[in-house]
Amino acid sequence: MPHAQRLRSAHLCRLRNAIPVATLLAGILSLSTKVREGHLRFCCPLGSDFHPAIPSVPYSRCEGTFKPIELVMLAQGAAFLEAVRILDDLDIA
Secondary structure, three states: OOOOOOOOHHHHHHHOOOOHHHHHHHHHHHEEEEOOOOOHHHHHEOOOOEEEEEOOEEEEOOOOOOOOHHHHHHHHHOOHHHHHHHHHOOOOO
16 A cells, blocks of 8 residues: 555455454464453453454454454554554455
């Protein structure tokens, strides 16, 4: 994504909805994860407790609703555009 390019709604929608949260949590963000009762759980970046990553939808919920862009922003301290660039570079969506 060129730096000066304007972000399109469809592009942001794809990043928010097409990236598997489980892949992002364990592989990219290196957040602590574990499987309990058949659900992948991760250590919430807002707190210190483990919460489920819901496998049937591309977001997770605990103290907030986290989609991939928000998870990257919180876990890596990234600004919005930086988080978008990080997800673009992954090429997993």
